[in-house]
Amino acid sequence: MKQQHITVTPWAGAMGALVEGADLSQDLPDDVIAEIRQALLDHLVIFFRRQEMTPEQHLAFARRFGTLNLHDQVKGMEDHPEIIEVRKEPQDERNFGGAWHGDVTYMEEPPLGSILYAKEVPPVGGDTLWANQYLAYEELSDGMRAMLDGLTVIHTPAKIYGLQSQDWSKDSSVKTSPNETAEYETEHPLIRTHPETGRKCLAVSGLFTPRLKDMTEEESAPLLDFLMAQATREPFTCRWRWEAGDVAFWDNRCTLHYALNDYHGHRRVMHRVTINGDKPY
Numbered sequence: 522m523k524q525q526h527i528t529v530t531p532w533a534g535a536m537g538a539l540v541e542g543a544d545l546s547q548d549l550p551d552d553v554i555a556e557i558r559q560a561l562l563d564h565l566v567i568f569f570r571r572q573e574m575t576p577e578q579h580l581a582f583a584r585r586f587g588t589l590n591l592h593d594q595v596k597g598m599e600d601h602p603e604i605i606e607v608r609k610e611p612q613d614e615r616n617f618g619g620a621w622h623g624d625v626t627y628m629e630e631p632p633l634g635s636i637l638y639a640k641e642v643p644p645v646g647g648d649t650l651w652a653n654q655y656l657a658y659e660e661l662s663d664g665m666r667a668m669l670d671g672l673t674v675i676h677t678p679a680k681i682y683g684l685q686s687q688d689w690s691k692d693s694s695v696k697t698s699p700n701e702t703a704e705y706e707t708e709h710p711l712i713r714t715h716p717e718t719g720r721k722c723l724a725v726s727g728l729f730t731p732r733l734k735d736m737t738e739e740e741s742a743p744l745l746d747f748l749m750a751q752a753t754r755e756p757f758t759c760r761w762r763w764e765a766g767d768v769a770f771w772d773n774r775c776t777l778h779y780a781l782n783d784y785h786g787h788r789r790v791m792h793r794v795t796i797n798g799d800k801p802y
């Protein structure tokens with residue numbers, strides 16, 4: 522699709538693009554939204570610079586792509602429950618999202634994507650990395666792909682938020698404590714087909730995917746460890762160095778991401794809105 526309204530410049534070899542020419546605080550015409558959607562499908566994560574959005578404008582932009590997600594384990598902002606404030610204070614040890622994962626992939630219908638808006642960033646550090654899961658699948662051998670097709674993987678929030686999880690309520694500004702509402706599992710294909718592009722991709726999600734269906738964690742570990750290493754190989758990634766006002770919009774159906782925790786002693790505040798998706802197949 523030829524872009525008429527926005528400029529799309531690739532950001533890294535594997536994925537990512539800088540999008541210019543769109544003011545996300547505005548009620549953008551349908552054809553501009555269609556171009557942004559196409560840029561997302563083509564590049565998997567798209568970046569916008571120097572945006573000034575109120576929470577209402579952030580939500581309104583996200584609603585152009587679907588209905589909005591309410592996180593089942595993390596409380597949203599008081600007046601805007603669909604916005605998660607991803608905050609790390611100078612004294613906090615833990616950051617939110619500091620391991621490779623896809624967002625809430627344990628839902629029956631995991632998100633289409635998330636739109637992250639940088640409010641306050643450290644002087645250096647706090648970058649986010651993404652990884653292209655089409656490439657992670659396509660770069661496997663024919664034999665491996667054939668073996669993986671048709672396998673089912675168990676997703677669960679239990680390791681991060683469940684009864685045995687670490688209590689981060691004191692060491693983190695994103696407050697979570699072990700709770701039984703996270704003690705559930707869902708089943709999804711290990712190789713999923715993107716509902717819009719039709720391309721296949723790898724669908725593992727770090728600690729949210731502890732085992733394969735009908736196998737123990739021990740039995741699953743060698744394969745899942747290999748697949749997470751494959752999923753996050755450096756040539757499949759891109760990295761964004763944030764400035765306040767930047768926005769990243771990623772496709773959660775074909776990417777993983779990782780928020781680096783390398784800025785102790787500084788504050789970082791982001792607003793995340795997540796758009797609902799559909800059942801993986």
Ligand code: SIN
Pocket residue numbers: 607617618619624635637648649778779780781791793
């Ligand atoms: C997340 O995992 O959604 C947080 C990403 C970030 O803060 O960079």
